[in-house]
Amino acid sequence: MSSVDLLTAVEDIQRAVNELELKEQQLNQQLDSCLESQAEVSRKLTLLQDVVPKVDYLIKDTVKLDGLIKHTCDLAENVSSKVRKLDLAKNRVNSAMKRVDDVLDLKNCVDGVQNALKIEDYEQAAAHINRYLSLDENLVKATTVDSAEEGSVGGAFHLLREAEEHLKGIVNEKFDTAVSSNNTVEVERFLKIFPLLGMKEKGKRKISQYLKSQISDNYKQHIEGLASTVTNDQREKMIYADMLMKLYELIAKIIEKYQPLVETYYGLGNMIPIIQAIQRECDNRASMILKAFENNRKFNLTVLSIKRSSKSVPDRVSKNPNERFDVREFDVVLNEVAAMSQRSELYFSFIRKYLQSAAELDGVESRDADISLIIRDCELSHKMQDLIGNYIALENFYMQEITTKAVGLSQSYDNITGPVTSNYVDDIFFIIKKSIRRSLSTASTDGIGAMLNNAATLLTNFFNGILSGKIKSSFIAGSSIDLTGMLQGKLQPALTETIKVKNSYLVTLNDAEVTSENVIKLCKDLEVDFRTFLDKLDDNSRHKIQSCLNDLRDTSDVFKAIVNNGSTQLCVSVIMPKIKVHIDGFTSVSHDITEETFNNYELNDPFVQNLISCISQDIQNYKEHLSTANFDLLISLLTNEITTELENAIFRSTFNRLGGLQFDKELRALVSFLTSVTQWTIRDKFARLSQIAIILNLENVNEILDYWGVNAGPLAWRLTPADVRNSLMLRVDFRREDINRIKL
Numbered sequence: 001m002s003s004v005d006l007l008t009a010v011e012d013i014q015r016a017v018n019e020l021e022l023k024e025q026q027l028n029q030q031l032d033s034c035l036e037s038q039a040e041v042s043r044k045l046t047l048l049q050d051v052v053p054k055v056d057y058l059i060k061d062t063v064k065l066d067g068l069i070k071h072t073c074d075l076a077e078n079v080s081s082k083v084r085k086l087d088l089a090k091n092r093v094n095s096a097m098k099r100v101d102d103v104l105d106l107k108n109c110v111d112g113v114q115n116a117l118k119i120e121d122y123e124q125a126a127a128h129i130n131r132y133l134s135l136d137e138n139l140v141k142a143t144t145v146d147s148a149e150e151g152s153v154g155g156a157f158h159l160l161r162e163a164e165e166h167l168k169g170i171v172n173e174k175f176d177t178a179v180s181s182n183n184t185v186e187v188e189r190f191l192k193i194f195p196l197l198g199m200k201e202k203g204k205r206k207i208s209q210y211l212k213s214q215i216s217d218n219y220k221q222h223i224e225g226l227a228s229t230v231t232n233d234q235r236e237k238m239i240y241a242d243m244l245m246k247l248y249e250l251i252a253k254i255i256e257k258y259q260p261l262v263e264t265y266y267g268l269g270n271m272i273p274i275i276q277a278i279q280r281e282c283d284n285r286a287s288m289i290l291k292a293f294e295n296n297r298k299f300n301l302t303v304l305s306i307k308r309s310s311k312s313v314p315d316r317v318s319k320n321p322n323e324r325f326d327v328r329e330f331d332v333v334l335n336e337v338a339a340m341s342q343r344s345e346l347y348f349s350f351i352r353k354y355l356q357s358a359a360e361l362d363g364v365e366s367r368d369a370d371i372s373l374i375i376r377d378c379e380l381s382h383k384m385q386d387l388i389g390n391y392i393a394l395e396n397f398y399m400q401e402i403t404t405k406a407v408g409l410s411q412s413y414d415n416i417t418g419p420v421t422s423n424y425v426d427d428i429f430f431i432i433k434k435s436i437r438r439s440l441s442t443a444s445t446d447g448i449g450a451m452l453n454n455a456a457t458l459l460t461n462f463f464n465g466i467l468s469g470k471i472k473s474s475f476i477a478g479s480s481i482d483l484t485g486m487l488q489g490k491l492q493p494a495l496t497e498t499i500k501v502k503n504s505y506l507v508t509l510n511d512a513e514v515t516s517e518n519v520i521k522l523c524k525d526l527e528v529d530f531r532t533f534l535d536k537l538d539d540n541s542r543h544k545i546q547s548c549l550n551d552l553r554d555t556s557d558v559f560k561a562i563v564n565n566g567s568t569q570l571c572v573s574v575i576m577p578k579i580k581v582h583i584d585g586f587t588s589v590s591h592d593i594t595e596e597t598f599n600n601y602e603l604n605d606p607f608v609q610n611l612i613s614c615i616s617q618d619i620q621n622y623k624e625h626l627s628t629a630n631f632d633l634l635i636s637l638l639t640n641e642i643t644t645e646l647e648n649a650i651f652r653s654t655f656n657r658l659g660g661l662q663f664d665k666e667l668r669a670l671v672s673f674l675t676s677v678t679q680w681t682i683r684d685k686f687a688r689l690s691q692i693a694i695i696l697n698l699e700n701v702n703e704i705l706d707y708w709g710v711n712a713g714p715l716a717w718r719l720t721p722a723d724v725r726n727s728l729m730l731r732v733d734f735r736r737e738d739i740n741r742i743k744l
Contacts, residue, residue: 110156113163122174123189125167126196132160133198168197179210182217192265200266207262208277211254215281218250223285227292237332240293241339244286248347251282255354263358271358275351276374283379286344290383293340297333303390306397327401330394334438337391341442344384348375388447395435396454402431403458407466420503420625421510428463429518433525440529445541448533452548459519459555467515467559470508471566473501506625509566513630516559523553563630571637575618579642582611586649591659592732598658608666612673615642619677628679635678639685642670647689654732660696667693688718695719695727701738704728708744 007013109128116125171193178186187210194203223246227239235242255275262271294300355371375381406424432455439451526549534542589606590597619638623631655663671686698704704724707715719727721744728739 110159110163113160113167117163117167117170122167122171122193125163126171126193129160129164129167130196130198132157132164164197168199171197175206179213188261191261195265195267200270204262204266204270204274207258208274211258211274211278212281214254215247215250215278215285219247219285223247223250224288227296238336238339240289240297241336241343243289244340245343247282247285247289248343248350251278252347252350254278255351259354259358269358272355272371272374275355279351279374279378279380283383286380287383290340290387293336297336299333299337299394300390302330302333303393306393327398327405330398334391334395334398337387337394338438338441341384341388341391341444341447344380345443348381351375384444385446388442388444391442392439392447392450392454395439395451396458399431399435399454399458400462403428403462406431407463420507421514421627422507425511425514425518429515429522432458433522436526437529440533443533445537445544449544449548452545452552456548456552456555459515459552460558463515464555464558464562467508467512467562470504471512471562471569503625505566505570506622509563509570509630510627512559512562512566513627516556516563517629519553519556519559523549526552563633567630567634567637570622571634571641575622575634575638576641576645578618579611579614579638580645582607582614583642583645583649585610586646587652591653591655591662593656593658593662595658598662601662602665605666608669612670615673616677623677632678632680635674636680636682636685639674639682642674643685643689647692650689650692651726651730653730655696655730656733657697657699657731660693660698660731663696664693687716688723691715691717691719692723692727695724696730698728698731701728701734701742704742704744 007016109132112128113125113132116122116128171190175187175190177183178190191203191207191210194200194206223243226243226246255271255278258274259271262274263269352371352375355374406427409424436448436451436455439448442448530545530549534545537545586607593601615638619631619635622634626634650663667686667689671683674682694707695704705711708717708724717724724744725739725742728734728742729736
């Protein structure tokens, strides 16, 4: 207040008043806020007053609960302590009872073994010995009360040890006797006893030796002499494949028969080393069959001769086929090798299934290494790999030789009528398909992949070289001859050879087109054939086969390139020179015309009808001799050339409005004609010319804006702004200043 008294100036007093009013306003707002929250504060205070009595009750209940929990905890601890004592007592009682049972069992084993041996009940005797072997001698002796009883127990153990050795000798002797007399029942009887006597490993060795002898005896009795006793010619062609199959069936039956016995009495997973031993015997017997096959069929010698001839004469396939080998005889041998491979792969699949099943039941991950060792590294697997390697070489030679022979027997092209394709094209694909399908029957991933690659190489290198060579030689030989006149039969008889070359050119184009289609069809058929086989393969093998199949499919593009290049040469070098003369005549026909001239053009067209007539005459004979696809391609290429030359001629001419209308009629007639002679759509090739015709038909320069930019609608302009201006300048009635002024 004292400070206010000191104020003397009106401005200072007014400022102080304003500050006080502002502070008063703020205080009023705070009071209003407090008054607004009064009801809520009152409600919360009321709730708190109701809760306070309940808090007292909660505190009392919490104290009671705490005491109850402590009491329960003490009680539980007390009970737990007593339970532990009871459990300890129970374990001691069980241990005492077990020792008593062991002593009683020991005495029973002594009496039981002696009685069982007297009546030759060796299974029961072995069961008593097995029980005795499970006893802890030191622990049983410690159970005895006095020295006399301890001596009795020691004597019992001594008697059982003697009985054990005696029984082992009997079992070994009886088993060997059963094996020598081929008594299967007795063999299986004593095989079950070995594990009871603690001779599991010896038992497995005995089983392995016995099963190997079974395989050997059966092989000598039923398989070894098949090759010399067969009388049926058809069966003789597959005799070695049949011998392998009988060997595999014999082994499969033995494994299926003895696996349950081994796993029951020797434990899960113990069949694996026995199968290893069986596989070694299989390797020996299968090697004998394969050796006999190689010698009697002269398989390795034939393959070796083929390889040597290929190295000494690298181009022998294409220059001197079938000089030393009758490839027709290879067909039988290749079928037999494919059958042997397929049956071997089936056998490996059987072994793999049994080994994996045994490993899964045993639960030992390291068994995977054993499986790989048995199958991948066994001698039979190596032999079959070598056999498939030679098979691939012989199959590839067979495919090349038959292909070369088919090409050499191609027909003459003196006179051809209609679209003609060489007969060897279908023959080649029949052989390729046959060879690939035969490789599929081998069930060998490496063999199938190699034959797919060989087929792709045969098409890409050999057959592509033949067709490309024919295209090149035919075109060079007939490049200076009027092909149309030749096809119409107007040449002298002296040119018959040239006619043959030209016919060969057209037929070769058809061959390349059909080959391209045949490759695609072949791959589709093979995908169907391979579907079931691929589903059984792992991801890597499946990807490998699919990659090889894709490489074969890609060879289709090689033959498409032959067709494209050959048709382009035909179009540019033979057909277009004459047509270009007529197109160049466009500039000599005035398009800056009067209405009278326009009407005269309608009656006597000076340009387009002559052009259409020329094109029609030139392409008619090609339509007769080329395949539909090749003729359509030729028309497509020809259309490209015609539109390019016609556009160049247009920009060398001048037009008025009627001239533009005349050009539009000419263009429509040309498009209509070319559309009528092909199944392909070619109107898009005339897009630029059609847009030039639109420009030449405009009434004024500014009308172009109704078709350009945002006003274009569905029209997609192929002309650039510069092309549009150049087209406008062709109109003699449009001023250059107006054209340059337009913004495009």
